[in-house]
Amino acid sequence: MDQDKFRINIGCGKNRIYGALNVDTVQTGYCDSVVDLLSFPWPWESNSVDEVYIPNFLARLDTNQIVSVIKESHRILKENGLLHIQVPHLRHVKKNYDPLVKTGFTLDSFDFIKGNNYIFPEALFAEETLELNSFGLSEGNNPYIDFELAKPDSTFKYLYKKLSNKISNSSPKYFGNSAYLSAGLQEIVYRGRKIKTDKTVDIAFVLRPSEFGEFLPFPEMSLTAYLRQEGLSAVIIDGNPVFKGDFTIKDSIYGEYFEYVKNEILKVKPRFIGLGTFTSDYDFVLAFTTEIKKYWDAPIIVGNVQATVQPEDFIYEGSTVEYAVMGEGELTLVELLKAPNNLPETLRNIKGICFYDRETKQAVRTQSRGLIRDLSILPMPAYDAIDMSYYTRPRKRVIGYAFYAVVPVYTGRGCPFRCRYCASGSVWGEHSIRNSPIDRVIEEIKYLVSNWNVDAIYLIDDTFTVSRPRVLEFCEKIKPLNIVWAAQTRVNCIDETLIKAMREAGCIQLTFGVESGSQRMLDLMHKGITTEQIKKVFGLCKKHGMRTLANMMFNLPLEESDDVKKSYEVYEEIKPDDFGLGLTVAYPGTEIYDDYFPQKLKKEEYYMLAEGRGYGKGRFRLCSHDLDLEELLVDFRMNLKLQPLFPLFIRILFNREYLEMVFKSKRRWEYVAAIIKNLPVGFMRAGGILVYNFFLIFPTEIKRPLIRYANRMGVRYGN
Amino acid sequence: MGDKIHKVKINSEKCIACGVCMSNDPNFFKLNEEKNVTEIDYSAKKPDDYTLEMIAQMCPVGAIEIYDENGNLITPNI
Numbered sequence: 001m002d003q004d005k006f007r008i009n010i011g012c013g014k015n016r017i018y019g020a021l022n023v024d025t026v027q028t029g030y031c032d033s034v035v036d037l038l039s040f041p042w043p044w045e046s047n048s049v050d051e052v053y054i055p056n057f058l059a060r061l062d063t064n065q066i067v068s069v070i071k072e073s074h075r076i077l078k079e080n081g082l083l084h085i086q087v088p089h090l091r092h093v094k095k096n097y098d099p100l101v102k103t104g105f106t107l108d109s110f111d112f113i114k115g116n117n118y119i120f121p122e123a124l125f126a127e128e129t130l131e132l133n134s135f136g137l138s139e140g141n142n143p144y145i146d147f148e149l150a151k152p153d154s155t156f157k158y159l160y161k162k163l164s165n166k167i168s169n170s171s172p173k174y175f176g177n178s179a180y181l182s183a184g185l186q187e188i189v190y191r192g193r194k195i196k197t198d199k200t201v202d203i204a205f206v207l208r209p210s211e212f213g214e215f216l217p218f219p220e221m222s223l224t225a226y227l228r229q230e231g232l233s234a235v236i237i238d239g240n241p242v243f244k245g246d247f248t249i250k251d252s253i254y255g256e257y258f259e260y261v262k263n264e265i266l267k268v269k270p271r272f273i274g275l276g277t278f279t280s281d282y283d284f285v286l287a288f289t290t291e292i293k294k295y296w297d298a299p300i301i302v303g304n305v306q307a308t309v310q311p312e313d314f315i316y317e318g319s320t321v322e323y324a325v326m327g328e329g330e331l332t333l334v335e336l337l338k339a340p341n342n343l344p345e346t347l348r349n350i351k352g353i354c355f356y357d358r359e360t361k362q363a364v365r366t367q368s369r370g371l372i373r374d375l376s377i378l379p380m381p382a383y384d385a386i387d388m389s390y391y392t393r394p395r396k397r398v399i400g401y402a403f404y405a406v407v408p409v410y411t412g413r414g415c416p417f418r419c420r421y422c423a424s425g426s427v428w429g430e431h432s433i434r435n436s437p438i439d440r441v442i443e444e445i446k447y448l449v450s451n452w453n454v455d456a457i458y459l460i461d462d463t464f465t466v467s468r469p470r471v472l473e474f475c476e477k478i479k480p481l482n483i484v485w486a487a488q489t490r491v492n493c494i495d496e497t498l499i500k501a502m503r504e505a506g507c508i509q510l511t512f513g514v515e516s517g518s519q520r521m522l523d524l525m526h527k528g529i530t531t532e533q534i535k536k537v538f539g540l541c542k543k544h545g546m547r548t549l550a551n552m553m554f555n556l557p558l559e560e561s562d563d564v565k566k567s568y569e570v571y572e573e574i575k576p577d578d579f580g581l582g583l584t585v586a587y588p589g590t591e592i593y594d595d596y597f598p599q600k601l602k603k604e605e606y607y608m609l610a611e612g613r614g615y616g617k618g619r620f621r622l623c624s625h626d627l628d629l630e631e632l633l634v635d636f637r638m639n640l641k642l643q644p645l646f647p648l649f650i651r652i653l654f655n656r657e658y659l660e661m662v663f664k665s666k667r668r669w670e671y672v673a674a675i676i677k678n679l680p681v682g683f684m685r686a687g688g689i690l691v692y693n694f695f696l697i698f699p700t701e702i703k704r705p706l707i708r709y710a711n712r713m714g715v716r717y718g719n
Numbered sequence: 720m721g722d723k724i725h726k727v728k729i730n731s732e733k734c735i736a737c738g739v740c741m742s743n744d745p746n747f748f749k750l751n752e753e754k755n756v757t758e759i760d761y762s763a764k765k766p767d768d769y770t771l772e773m774i775a776q777m778c779p780v781g782a783i784e785i786y787d788e789n790g791n792l793i794t795p796n797i
Contacts, residue, residue, distance in 0.1 A: 416737030416779045431779060432737045466777060467742035468770070493777050528779060 005050035008076075010069070011037060011057025020053065040068055044076045051082040059087050059101045066103070067112075067119055074124045077194040083125055085110075085190040089132070092186050107132070107172055110190045122200060122269060125192030132172050133187040134164040201233040202337050203301070204270035206292075208284050209257050210240060215398070215408055215460075216391050219276050219304055219329070221381035226330040229379050232337050234274075236382075237264045241390035258291060265296050272337065276304035279588055280610035282313065282603055289320035301336065303329045306606075309426050309589040311354035313603045315363040323347075324354040326365070327429055328372055328413075371428065375413065375436045380444050383407075388452045394667060394674045398458050399486045400509050400549050400578045402649045402658070403674050405667050406456040407448050411441045411474070415462035417490070418526050419513075421553070423589035424462065433466055438473045442481075449483060453666045456508075459487040465494045465502075472498075475505035484508050484661055486547075491537040492529045499537075499544050508657070509547040509577070512537070517570025518563035521556050525592075531570055538574035550576035554632055555583040555616045557596035559623035564632065571642055578648045581636055583615040583629055584622055596622050631707045638692040638710065645689055649675065650682040724768045725788040727775075731756045733782035740783060743774050757782075 007020035014030050016022050024031040025038065035043060037057070052073045058066050073083050090104035107130060115123030168175040205220040217236060224234040239260045265273065273292065277285050289300045299322040302314050311324035322342075325332050332352040339346050344357045344364070352369030356362070372378065394403040412435035415424045425431050448454040464487040465471050478485065487502070488511035499510070512534075516522055519531050541548045552567060571579075586597035587609065593600075599619045601608070608620070616622075616629035623629070636642060644651065652658045653675070662671045688710060695703050729748075734756040740748040746763040750756075765771070772794060775783040781795035 416735075416739050418779055430737075431735055433739065433742065435742065466739050468773065469744075470742060495773060528781075 006048065007051040007053065008044070008049055010052060010054045010073070011060075013056065015055055017053055020051075037069070038065060040072050042072050042076060046075050047078050049076045049081060050078055051084065052077055053084045055084075055086045056088065058085060059103050059105070062102065070113065070124065074194055079194055079196045081194045082128075083190075083192045083194065086133070086187050087190075089186060089188055105188050107188060109188070113190075113192060123195055126195050127190070127192050129189060129191035130172070131189045132165070132168040132175060133189050134161040134168065200269050200271070201235050202227065202270065203232070203234045203272040203274050203333070204265055204268055205234065205236045205274040205276070206261055206265075206288070207236065207238040207240065207276075208281055208288075209243065216381075216383075217276075217386065218381055218408075218410060218460075220274070221383065221385060222378060223274070223303075223329055223333055224382040224385045225379040227334060227337070228382065230334045230338075232334065234382075234385070235268050235270070236385045237261050237268075238386055241387035244390075258288070262292060262295050265292065269296070270298055272301050273298050274301045274303065274333075277302045277306040277314070278304065279306045279309075279606050280608075282306060282606035285314070286320065293320055299323065299342070301325060301333070303333075305423065305427055305589070307354075309423065310603075311365065312363045315354045315356050317356065317361060319356065322355065326352050326354060327369055327427075328352075330372065330378060332369055368429065371414070371430070371432070371434065373434060375434050376440060378436075380440075380447065381410075383448065383452070392452050392454055392667075394455075394671045396649050396674075396678070399456060400547060400648050402652045403671055403678075404456040404484070405454055405665065405670070406458050407452070407454050408458040408460040409441065409444060409448075410460055411436055411438075411464065412461050416466065417463065417528055419515075419528075420525050420591035420595070421556070421584055421586075423587050426589040433463075435467065435470060438470060438477060441474065442477045445478065445481060445483065449481065455484065455661055455665045455667065457483060457485040459485065461488070463489050463493055465489040465498055468498065472501055475501045475507075479505045482506065484657075486511065488512070490529060491533040494537060496540050496544075499540050499546055503544045503546050507546065509549060510541060511549040511551065511580075512576075514550040514570070514574070514576075515553045516556060516559075516563060517567035518559075519566075521559060521563050524558060525556060531566075534570060535574060538576065547578075548574075548576040549578045549580060550574065551580040551582070552636070553582055553584050554636075555585075555621065555623045555629055557584070557586075557592050557622040559625060561625040561627055564625065564627060568636075568642065579643070581633055583633070585609060585615050585620060586622060592622065630711050631704070634707045634710050638689050639696075640689060640693040643689065645686050647682045647685055649678060650686075723787050724771055724785050724793070725790075726786040727759065727765070727771060728784050729757055729759055730782045730784055731758070733780045735780055735782075737779055739777050739779065740774050743770070743777075748774075 005019075007017065009015070009017045009020045009022040012022035012024050012031050013028055016030050021033065022031045023033050023035045023037070025034065025036055027034050038061075054069065054073070058069065061069065070083075077083065087103075087105040087109075088101060090106050092104065110127070110130060112119050113123065113125050114120075114127065205217070205223065207217050207220065217238065220236045224236060227234045239257045242260055243257060273289075273296075275285055275288070285302060293300075300320060301323045302311075302321050303325040306313060307324040308326045311326055314321040314324050323336060325336070332350065335350045336353060339350060344355075344359060347353065347355050348364065348366055351367045354363055354365045357364045392405050392407060394405045396403045398404065398406045398408060412433055414428045414431070414433050415422070416431045416433050418425065418431055445457055448457070466489075484506050486507060486509040491512055491514070494510070502510075513527075514534055515525065515527060517531060517534075522529055522531070538548055538550075540546075550571065552571065554564065554567070556563070584592070586593040588601065588606075597619070621629070662668050665671065692706065692710065695706050731754070736750055736755050736757050738750075740757060741750060744766050747760060747766055748757050749760045751758045766774070771785060775785050775794040778795075784795070785793045787793055
């Protein structure tokens, strides 16, 4: 026998195998070590053993123990490793008279190893041998294994048995299953080689289709990376790169998108399916889980906003969702996936989940887990788990509205500020910031640049500049990388020193939440900034050549037409390079939802939050004035006093810094293609603005049909 | 600028220990884990007036109160 191989003889009894580690549950006088073979996992590493021999041990076990032993053998065996089983035949006399033998076997007994059943959905071993054996272990001269204790039998008996083996195996099914012919048979020998089943992953995260597919699925990527670090496997099933925004939301459940996701799930055969849940995704989650369970029945775990704020929406009797992970999912998910069973007493000990307890018939929220204080325990998000070529194509919705091969990067989590329209506090559980070490962030950026040809980084932290020394450290360390980047922050958290340092370090744009030009509104929303600060900081940005993007909100609670007017005035004064425009929506988990949204949403109504066109209408109308909000948005977008004629991606073509970047980029032709493809849109917008502003001299009654037309054309959405 | 800040203190009733001031000067602003509030370590070197004012301005709850030599509150100016 090849001495280099690691062989284990499981339940050796009195049959030692040469060159193997002979183990049994009790000291039989013949074994090398005593191991409790019925408690799992066994003490050997996964993928560490070349050959596993199980002579006669299985016959002494219960059915469930047999399954566990085979699963465990699969775990410890290397790929293509040998599993050798010898068991007494059902008709063998020993089976009927030996009180230690619980189970008899037939040739069909090993069919379940072939897979395609509820125990083993997938085959664990490729069958090599399945034979009837007349020799039996105790009789010696076993043709299959080199036993140390095997004694030579009489030559006549040996020849007889050899002949008997030959005959019975000429038609094993016939001899093995026939009551009369099989009576003299002793054993069944099974040999199989381990099939690598790394296709069976612990969890598959399913992404819902996103209209623009601009932002990378960071929650799923971060979870995937952490699960991998903890020895679990995860995949992200993302149809966005396949369909490239070409689908309707309905498709996500019933159409091609669903087909794609379903096929991927059947391919990877996950133990669990994970879904992120934004409040407005509620319908999608329920419809998707109901539908997917028809094809692949794995427990569903939901996480993210809605699962944190209101997990009971998902966890109720008869729900298609089994678990909700509340708050940050990394640590919780690892515990949940590693849990030995799904009994309530086990689940109750896992912090930060919500599950349905069938005995008490109620949803149980376990103790809160709290936040991960030290973000350096988290590995870099698993960028390789998604189609990065799609997510790094030059696109314009990430930095301003100009084309960049850009990747958003988080340098920290949480937001300390308490704006009343934001659910950040209830999602994180508190208002605080936790930062990754700057060196880690720089490492990540270097990785992105060298692996994915990324030209720009967008720091997606809610408020990047909250720690001044940290920003200065970042600027100093990113400067040598010679990469363009942008960040978002607040006007009260930045000053000239920082703006100057950031600009010099390659920052091209700062995004500010201006929200309103009315101090009354800013104070009411607990925004914590003043209009003076807004004007001052925008002035400083202009001075240092920093591009600015101002996010504006209308339909704020108790907003009067006077407040709208003030927003117009302040905006006209600060003249940002670009803008984001939105109508305020009261989301569950925000203070304005509690205070200004009297008719609360039922969970069946959450989908309304996804319908942009319903914002600011009916119960979603929060403002006190009676201006038509859609007209207001169109007017804000098209008004030449407020907006430049050409969109940013056209204006920027005359910027030397931008052109240099495009020229240097390995993706330069992708930029050219993207820009040319979008030029007609840009010029159409300019034409629209000219026509609109010409009509401004006429009274509202004449303008209105134009506004309605522009609105129908989707002006309020595009930039 | 000059040395106009005479006194600085943290209103522990308002403080939520969010970490903004601590991330700016971890020596001067220290977390009291027991009470879960930030406290000032007066033995540490005080940041210069400008930085201190900037930090106070960033405090999300306006808990950092700074006074001039006449005892007038400079920030928060609410």
